[in-house]
Amino acid sequence: QKEVEQDPGPLSVPEGAIVSLNCTYSNSAFQYFMWYRQYSRKGPELLMYTYSSGNKEDGRFTAQVDKSSKYISLFIRDSQPSDSATYLCAMTNTNAGKSTFGDGTTLTVKP
Amino acid sequence: DAGVIQSPRHEVTEMGQEVTLRCKPISGHNSLFWYRQTMMRGLELLIYFNNNVPIDDSGMPEDRFSAKMPNASFSTLKIQPSEPRDSAVYFCASSVDRQDIQYFGAGTRLSVL
Numbered sequence: 001q002k003e004v005e006q007d008p009g010p011l012s013v014p015e016g017a018i019v020s021l022n023c024t025y026s027n028s029a030f031q032y033f034m035w036y037r038q039y040s041r042k043g044p045e046l047l048m049y050t051y052s053s054g055n056k057e058d059g060r061f062t063a064q065v066d067k068s069s070k071y072i073s074l075f076i077r078d079s080q081p082s083d084s085a086t087y088l089c090a091m092t093n094t095n096a097g098k099s100t101f102g103d104g105t106t107l108t109v110k111p
Numbered sequence: 112d113a114g115v116i117q118s119p120r121h122e123v124t125e126m127g128q129e130v131t132l133r134c135k136p137i138s139g140h141n142s143l144f145w146y147r148q149t150m151m152r153g154l155e156l157l158i159y160f161n162n163n164v165p166i167d168d169s170g171m172p173e174d175r176f177s178a179k180m181p182n183a184s185f186s187t188l189k190i191q192p193s194e195p196r197d198s199a200v201y202f203c204a205s206s207v208d209r210q211d212i213q214y215f216g217a218g219t220r221l222s223v224l
Contacts, residue, residue, distance in 0.1 A: 034212070043115075043202050043215030044154070088154065098144075098167060099213065103153035 003027050006089055006102030015111050019076040023089035023102045026070065030091035030100075033065050035074045038086045038104070047087070048074065079109045115216035117203050123222045129191040132219045135184055136205030144213060145178055145188050146202040154202070160186065161208075193223045 006023045013019055021035075032051055036044035048063040050056045050072075056063045062075040072091075076083055089102040116135040124130055136143045144159040158168040160180045168178070175194070180186040190197055200220050204213040 036215075041218075041220075043204075043217050045215065046212050049212055096167075097142075097161070098156060098159055100156075101154040 001026065004089065004091060004100050004102045007105055008103065009105035010108065011105060012108045012110060013079055015079060015081060015109055017079050017109070019079050019083070019107060019109075021074040021076075021087050021089075021105050021107070023072050023091075024070055025072075025091055025100075027091075027093060027100075028067075028070070029093045029095055031094050032092035032099075033063070033072050034090040034092070034099070035061075035063055036088045036090060036101075038088060040085075044088055076107075079107075081109050081111050084108045115203055115205050115214055117201075117216035117219050119219060120217065121220045121222075123224065124193055125224050126194055127192045128223075129189065130193045130197075130221060130223075132188040132201050132203075132221070134186045134188070134203030134216060136186070136203070137214055138184070140205035140207055140214075141183075142206045142208060142211070142213075143180060143186050144204040144206075145186070146204065146215075147199045148202060148218070149199045157188070190221075193221075195223045197221060198223050 035048040037047045038044040053067045060077045064073040086104040086106045088104045090099045092099045118133045145157040148154045157170045158178045163180045178188045200218045202218045204215045206213045
């Protein structure tokens with residue numbers, strides 16, 4: 001079993017929809033939680049970065065972390081065609097000093 | 112800052128040839144990571160360096176793969192000899208410290224025929 005499991009998708013939604021992307025993890029040593037966005041033929045770019053359980057909001061994006069359930073989510077409100085990309089969750093074990101990535105969920109927002 | 116710079120962007124080579132991928136991290140970043148991305152296996156960490164020293168190379172698939180970081184501003188990933196199954200996109204990323212946010216380059220798309 002992988003340390004980080006991500007809903008595989010693909011996900012296709014109409015413009016304006018609310019999108020929910022999810023990851024679960026098994027390693028309780030993970031302390032930092034990140035969401036990266038990767039456009040086609042580009043490198044991943046950081047979207048959200050959280051440390052503790054709870055919600056963090058940035059514009060249309062909300063990252064949610066539930067350490068007790070080992071579950072993280074990314075919500076996108078009022079989704080736009082420009083949000084079409086692959087979204088990767090990532091988690092950092094500070095003791096090991098490296099991040100573990102989910103396999104990514106490909107999102108398509110149709111106009 | 113220009114971000115993490117990788118070269119070449121695309122590489123097409125024949126099986127058995129040596130391939131060298133290059134990376135220039137963001138100035139001031141102390142940690143550098145090499146990843147491989149494929150449809151089947153997703154994003155895999157191959158090796159990472161902290162202060163130019165290799166810390167964890169457990170992700171390097173075989174002895175055909177080697178990586179060096181001779182100074183804080185340059186790293187190479189070498190495959191010798193290359194095989195068709197090495198075809199993938201190889202990313203380099205850097206961070207201020209190894210637990211910190213990683214910034215990725217645009218990647219090198221490698222095709223081994």
